[in-house]
Amino acid sequence: MSIEDEIEANIAHVRAAIAEAAARANRSPDEITLVAVSKTKPLDLVRIAYNLGVTAFGENRVQEALPKIAAFHPADARWHMIGHLQTNKVGKALGAFDIVESVDSLRLAQALDTHARESGRRLPVLVQVNVSGEESKEGVPLADAETLARQMSTLPNLEMQGLMTIAPIVEHAEEARPVFRGLRELRERLREALPEYTWKHLSMGMTDDYMIAIEEGATIVRVGRAIFGER
């Protein structure tokens, strides 16, 4: 099989699985955005996925992402920053990415707000939450998430569109379900606390667990290996 054929089959498989999971939860697959995570993969593969109808791409390192985005950013494509962002790279990241999913501290939020103002835009962001409490995971601790969101609501150049989480690595995807449910329940609380934001997005679910995440309400799934192959 050519790499084009492989990616085409992979995307068809992922799209079918998204539709099945949505159906199980009585949801429309149209409310779920597939973000193809292209980290470590060459731009040729991004172009192949785009030509097959994928329009959202995810990268986790600014350094790696910048040349890719500079070379490939058609008007209908969206690049998502999904990795830890250092405040000294905020300016560069803002010049390239359409949305930052990984805001997990006030310091980072303030830096993004300042740069967004300077570039005259309101930046879509998600608050990354460490739901599981695993020490190795990035994200604001669940218990501190509402405080961070309240602080971020004072930053006029950030548009909080929702929440993002990374589930822990587990043996069976089903074990990640409580983490996804925890993020959805946090969103309910934030909708009451800060109704001026839509909180429309729950970015949760990766190759091993996106079907469970969709059953629990994911509106963005970030899928790398199931589309582009093992890294």
Ligand SMILES: *Cc1c(COP(=O)(O)O)cnc(C)c1O
């Ligand atoms: C790498 C990565 C993904 C995609 O992971 P796969 O297991 O390849 O689907 C999703 N989200 C984040 C934050 C990542 O770093």
